[in-house]
Amino acid sequence: MANTTFRTCPDTGLKLFSTTETLIKANAVLGVVFLLIGGTYGLFVGLTRWQAVHLLNAQDFYMVLTLHGLNVLIFWLIFFEIAVLYFASSVLLGCRLATPKWAWTGFALMLIGAVMNNVIVLQGNSTVMMTSYVPMAADPLFYLSLILFAVGALIGCFVFFGTLVVAKAEKSYEGSVPLVTFGAITAAIIAVFTIVSGAIILIPTYLWSIGVVSEINTLAYRLIWWGFGHSSQQINVAAHVSVWYVIAAVLFGARPLSEKVSRTAFLMYILFLQLASVHHLLVDPGTSSNFKMFNTSYAMYLAVMASMVHGLTVPGAIEAAQRARGHRDGMFTWLRKAPWGNPTFSGMFISLVGFGFLGGITGVVMGAEQINILIHNTLYVPGHFHATVVLGTTLAFMALTYWLVPVLFRRELILKGLARWQPYLFGLGMTGVSLFLMGAGTLGVPRRHWDIGFAGTGGITHEFPAAAYTMLALNGMSVILAVIGGAAFCVIIVGSLLFGKKLGNEKISPPIIAQPVTDEEYNADGGSAYAIPGTMALAMIFFVSFALYYFINWKYLAETWGIA
Amino acid sequence: MKDQDQTESGQVPMMQKLLDNPFLLLFIGVASPSILYLGWGLAEIFTLPVR
Known part of the structure; x- marks a missing residue:
């Protein structure tokens, strides 16, 4: 397949090179497959934590928990992110993909690694969970599978950077790259650090597992592993924020409120986001409070500020575009008139609100050394990251997929009625999972x-309050709802790819992409579109919630740890 | 951002140059956490007075 063959999308006008298109499809489809596998394991985890159901025995529970974590936190997200990187480079910059053979090599390594990992864990002697803390040992092939996957993903990142070079050399764009591509650059940079950290620790651990290295320092393992484990979730943040900008542009024709501010916020991610990994180590011995507090309470807050900037500018851009197109009345008419029946929009907006209110605020609480102690290593932590990674990232990726199916695959979506409800089902279920896990963790x-x-356990007599059991039961019910939502997504997407009406080169009606809002539209009515009172009101609600929740936790701490 | 912002003298501002250079950003983005997170943390762990 020649790397210079391309088609022009009749709807978006984007130039889609055939190799790029095939690689995006392959990565995205495999991502969805691993989402399906990992989500199914998540159902088993939730139904076991629900004490009245308690589905699995201990051995199977930990094995399934290992598989759930790896499949959804690593395989699903990174496959999809590689698809996003190729889209943001080759497609948005309108150039061929650099070194497609290397891209396929990376893809093959990722696929081999992911499949091998599932097989090894299912054999039952690698029940070490995603963190695989030493000296708990897994089968050597467990570490090897992760190394293969990581090398494949790293190749994907360098193909992305190579494509930027191709675009510049071939002058396929002028000036700066588009903001979405800049967000993808941020994600790729974080990915490189993440994967290098993974290599630094997983290669010696593999050598330890086959007896070449005598021991691994457990503290050093935890420190470096979290450079991999937590930073991999920061790739997601940069990627899903980029997806929010894409969706604002394609559905509303919205322009970022300020390119400079948004790019500076991405730069703050590049500088500070990965340092948040320290919050997993806040009760570890061996490192000082200076190290812990600089990386979390100082540096991390700058990354949080960057997220708040994006959280303001994305809905702000949508509000400005909606006002420019005539929805100027009152504070929230722009939001009321948004296409809530379009899963691309509803998924994106639920992702934005859930990520900010649930994931963001609780992340700051976990990053403060003093109040972290209240919830460290409790179920609060999975509650938090289900809000960031699942409600935030996964839902944003689902939302984008609804838009990509007709654009990339030229297929019409099937089960449109179900698709309309899917983000609400998944979003509501996952909101419940996040809240009830955090509730149980607080207890x-x-x-x-x-x-x-x-x-x-032969003698442990600790009794948790009855409310903890209730929280886990509610969590189990929320898991069922979220899994129904997740399964609906997989059925709609896979079904559309197989049975959706072929669109060929016909233009889709109604149009799948909004015309960009013009300067004349923005400047009509004295430029009132630039005033974004609705978004500012939402931001104020966010700040009040943030402050209240933060200080409530200090109150909890004061009650837990009385001063005589 | 189709056109790069330029100063009155026609020069591209330094910040703009930084943001337009993905490989410099890659270097900064890998070096910063390597020093502040990995380097600093490992230095503290491996200098613990172990008896």
Whole structure:
């Protein structure tokens, strides 16, 4: 397949090179497959934590928990992110993909690594969970599978950077790259640090598992592993924020409120976001409070500020575009008139609100050394990251996929009625999962325990309050709702690819992409579109919630740890 | 951002040059956490007085 063959999308006008298109499809489809696998394991985890159901025995629970974490946190997201990187470079810059053979090599390594990892864990002697803390040992092939996957992903990142060079050399764009491509550059940079950290620790651990290295320092393992484990979730943040900007542009024709501000916010991610990894180590011995507090309470807050900038500018850009197109009345007419029945919009907006209100605020609480102690290593932590990674990232990727299916695959979506409801089902379920896990964590329920009743432990008599059991039951019900939403997504997408009406080169009606809002439209009515009172009101609600929740946690701490 | 912002003298501002250079950003983005997170943390762990 020649790397210079391309088609022009009749709807978007984007130039789609055939190799790029095939690679995007392959990565995105595999991502969805691993989402399906990992989500199914998530159902088993939720139904086991629900004490009245308690589906799996201890051994199977930990094995399934390992598989759930790896499939959804690593394989699904990174496959999809590689698709996003190729889209943001080759497609948005209108140039061929650099070194497609290397791109396929990377893809093959990722696929081999992911499949091998699932097989090895299912064999039952690598039940070490995603973190695989030493000296708990897994099968050597477990580490090797992750190394293969990471090398494949790293190749994908360098193909992305190579494509930027191709675009510049071939002058396929003028001036700066588009903001979405800049967001993808941010994601790729974080990915490089993430994967290098993974290599630094997983290669010696593999050598340790086959007896070449005698021991691995457990503190150093945790520190470097979290450079991999937490930063991999920061790739998601940069990627899903880029997706928010894409959706604002394609659905509303919205222009960022300020390119400079948005790019500076991405730069703050590049500088500070990865340092947040330290919040996993806040109770570890061996590192000083200076190290912990600089990286979390200082540097991390700058990354949080960057997220707040994006959280303001994305809805702000939508509001300005809606006002420019005539929805000027009152404070929230622009939001009321938004296409809530379009899963691309509803998914994106639920992702934005859930990521900010649930994931963002709780992330700051976890990043403060003093109040972190209230919830460290409790179920609060999975509650937090289900809000960021699942409600935030996964839902944003789902939303984008609804838009990409007709654009890339030239297929019409099937089950449109179900698609309309899917983001609400998934969003509501995952909001419940996040809130109830955090509720249980606040009551002290540990994050990695099969049975909070401590059956068969021979003497542990700790009793959690009845509310903790209720929280886990509600979590189980929310998991079922989220899994129904997730399954609906997989059915709609896979079904559309197989059975959706072929669109060929016909233009889709109604149009799938909005015309960009013009300067004349923005400047009509004295430029009132630039005033974004609705977004500012939402931002104020966010700040009040943030401050209240932050200080409530200090109150909890004061009650937990009385001063005589 | 179709056109790069320029100063009155016609020069591209330094910040703009930084943002337009993905490889410089890559260097900064890898060096910053390597020093502040990995380097600093490992230095503290490996200089612990172990008896």
